[in-house]
Amino acid sequence: MPKPGPRLRLIDVAERAGVSLATASRALSGREGVSEEVASRVRQVSKELGYVANPYARTLAGGTSSTVGLVVHQVDDPYFSEIAGGVIQVAAEEGLLVQICHSGRDPDEELRQLRHLITQRVGIILIAGSGYSDPRVEAEARAQLSEFQALGGRVAVIGRHALGVDAVLPDNEAGGRALAEHLLELGHRRIAVAAGTAGLTTVADRLAGVSSALRQRGLSLDTLPVVHGDFTRDGGRVAAEQILRDHPGTTAIIALNDAMAIGVLSTMRAHRIPVPERMSVVGFDDVSVAADLAPSLTTIRLPMTDMGRMALTLALKPRSTRPRRRSTGHVLVVRDSTGPTPRD
Amino acid sequence: MPKPGPRLRLIDVAERAGVSLATASRALSGREGVSEEVASRVRQVSKELGYVANPYARTLAGGTSSTVGLVVHQVDDPYFSEIAGGVIQVAAEEGLLVQICHSGRDPDEELRQLRHLITQRVGIILIAGSGYSDPRVEAEARAQLSEFQALGGRVAVIGRHALGVDAVLPDNEAGGRALAEHLLELGHRRIAVAAGTAGLTTVADRLAGVSSALRQRGLSLDTLPVVHGDFTRDGGRVAAEQILRDHPGTTAIIALNDAMAIGVLSTMRAHRIPVPERMSVVGFDDVSVAADLAPSLTTIRLPMTDMGRMALTLALKPRSTRPRRRSTGHVLVVRDSTGPTPRD
DNA sequence: CTAGGCTACGAAAGCGCTTTCGTAAGCGCT
DNA sequence: AGCGCTTACGAAAGCGCTTTCGTAGCCTAG
Structure with a gap:
């Protein structure tokens, strides 16, 4: 809604610098065909006047959209x-x-x-x-x-x-593998996965990593529960509830992102299942609160x-x-x- | 960097609808001076062609910047x-x-x-x-x-x-008051405040609420420790450390936002001080993780x-x-x- | 000393839209 | 029938910039 208003235009800068509009434009956008002397004078004046190009005009004229x-x-x-x-x-x-x-x-x-x-x-x-x-x-x-x-x-x-x-x-696959290996080394075998939204490639990749780690130990993901939720905290809750209900022997849950892991942890708390004593939980991403949860979350750190x-x-x-x-x-x-x- | 390209322009719509550029413009932006018949024809054509106005041109021409x-x-x-x-x-x-x-x-x-x-x-x-x-x-x-x-x-x-x-x-002041009253009702008297960045009005307002609740009970904020950090998790940590060190008798900490409260909780955990048994902690804002912390955080919910x-x-x-x-x-x-x- | 080629710059043509201004058509009125 | 008035629309002027094209002015070579 801003109306034109008395704003500084390129032509003002040009006049003040004693050059034409075209030259001023070239000078400020660092294009060829301007002597260094003139160019620096234009830049100088522009800075003094506090000139800022109108992005709409610039883009419209076929220039760069910033x-x-x-x-x-x-x-x-x-x-x-x-x-x-x-x-x-x-x-x-x-x-x-x-x-x-x-x-x-x-x-x-x-x-x-x-x-x-x-x-x-x-x-x-x-x-x-x-x-x-x-x-x-x-x-x-x-x-x-x-x-x-x-x-x-x-x-x-x-x-x-x-x-x-x-x-x-x-490397989502390697991350998934690292999580599964970590749990396997701790002795876990009855591992469940709280997977994110079905149909996301990230879910498939992280799952593939988990699967590959399992395979290396002679296990198969096919025999383990993989519950799809969505990639949110509530998705994690729902998945955790389902895991607890349908797979009571589970000792570790891999949540495929931290949001879901937060939901899983909250479900464990609701059921008074101590983590990690009775259930280990891991996440993925390492969002900043992951370190502040109780218990703090084991996860894969990604430099977001x-x-x-x-x-x-x-x-x-x-x-x-x-x-x-x-x-x-x-x-x-x-x-x-x-x-x-x-x-x- | 998008170069002109063969894009649909208003004039294309106008021609297709058999009207002038000006009329098309008026019709689409719902301005006066176009018969309903023509206007709806233009809208129709525009929709059929999938026309979308160029926002740069529109803004440049003195219209609304969206x-x-x-x-x-x-x-x-x-x-x-x-x-x-x-x-x-x-x-x-x-x-x-x-x-x-x-x-x-x-x-x-x-x-x-x-x-x-x-x-x-x-x-x-x-x-x-x-x-x-x-x-x-x-x-x-x-x-x-x-x-x-x-x-x-x-x-x-x-x-x-x-x-x-x-x-x-x-109402930051009322929120601050509610937090302090809650703690006072629980019997706390040695209350410390982990305040946010000094120089922010929100900090002053929330603090004023706390102060007013205290005064109603014959207490004064002046005699209580108010430690300024910044409004981040780390700010909360630093403030909590200082409170523990300098005011060992403290039984409750009011953090002036949830980020700081998270830092305070993490410090309590580090010092193995059970919350809320030995220390009560409250925050402000109710960000979504507040419910998922352990212990879950008492706070003021704002509908962000x-x-x-x-x-x-x-x-x-x-x-x-x-x-x-x-x-x-x-x-x-x-x-x-x-x-x-x-x-x- | 002049022809040819560069270089540095200015004039002007848009980019796609909104808006002002002008005008033809249609209306009621005297 | 002629007048003014309103209404619905078109022509054209920008918005502030980039870029093409044209042209002085200078340099080098013949």
Whole structure:
């Protein structure tokens, strides 16, 4: 609704510097064809006057859109808000603006958000969070992103693959394996999995890691309970209740993210099942409260803030030919929610 | 970076509908001077073609900027990310875009963010989080917002007052009072306060509530330890350590937000001080993990998501003359972190 | 000393929209 | 029938920028 108003325009800077509009534009955007002397004079005047380009005019004129659109599954989940924090840090350093969209883990909503960002002509699109197993969704997302890139847009994804774009990827499988190995070493055999939303590739990957660790010990995931919930605290609760009801011999629960682990712990408390004495619980992500839960949570640490930073940094660097990948480290953080198998 | 590309423009819609550009524009933005017949034909064609206006062109031409800038103290603090969630919900319903800026509780940074949003010409500015006691900062913020409003911008603030704009306000003082009363009723007298960042009005308000409850019982806050940290988990830890060291007789700690309360609880655990048997702890805000801590946290519930929703809704409704206020309810949620005074 | 080629800059044409201004058509009135 | 008035619409002028194109001015070479 801001009306024109008496704002500083590029032409004001140009006049003050005694050059033409075109030269001023070139000087400020560091383009060729301006002598260093004139360029620095323009920059000087611009700084003195406190000139800031109108982003709408700039974008309209076919220039760079300095907006980055960030699509996340759940804005108020710490996993995503930490990623957003990292993105926002870099954006602030680069003078970019971040628009956050929330898909609620609904693939169609996600596609709608993407379409929206594209028609809104943002300059960069970042997608955080797991992809979907449904090939239709992934193909559609891929098509939209290609279209966007063809228009000159930059893209990077976080924790999502197979989209043919630059990606920052944690090793979900190795993380899952590390969790399962940790429990196996503690002697657990009756392990249950509180899995996240079915149809998310992240769930499949983490599960595959668990499965591989089991196999190495001659066990199989097929004989163990895998309860699907969604990736929220309540999903964890529901899954835990089901595990307690249907698989009473269970001695350890692997929650496939920390939000679910929090739900699992709360269910254990409600049932007065001591953790880790009678039940070990592990999570995945290491959101910041994981260390403050009681018992503190054994989990896989992912550097969420860095992942956000890396993704935007990647998108900003002009890309060569093929999609780049940055792997993030992951560390098994052993805390107080896991212990040896109860002996009785 | 998106280059022009073969995109659908308003003129395409206009031609297809057999009207002029001007008429099409009027029809789609619901302005006067178009017959209902023509208007509906244009809308029809627009929908068929899947036309979406270019927001940059629209804003540049002096129309409405459909971007809302949200300034928060700390993006990855659940208190703020829940507020952001509410804002994003409403924005999605209204077809607006949300830009989130992070000030890190630095007043100068906040002013810089504000200035940035104004020069970027967003349509709406929302500021979440406490104001500052420093009158210079508040005067400057107020001046910037007036300037923005004079340009036609809409503004609302969340949990912040005295800025002369529409506000969504929790009753921090009543909340503080409720917490103190709760502890007093349980018999506590040696109460310490883990206060947030000095210089924040929210801290002062919550503290005033505590003080008023004490006074009603013939006690005074002046004789009780008030330790200032910052509004983070680590701030809570530091404050708790100091309280334990310097005021060993303390039986209850009031943390002025949940993040600090989490830090306090973790410190108690580290010192093996059972909560609530030997120490009661309360927080403020009721972020979603508060219920999942062990012990679960007694705190004041604030409807963060609703606060975000209300703020944007308020900003969207054309304002009459004087600033409007919406008070949010607050409820004392008694959980397991508080209990009667230990008797020895 | 002039032809040819650079370089550094200015004039002007858009980008896609909103909005002002002008005008043709339709109305009731004298 | 002629007048003014209203209504519904089109033409065109920007919004503030980027970018293409054109042209002085200078340098080098013949």
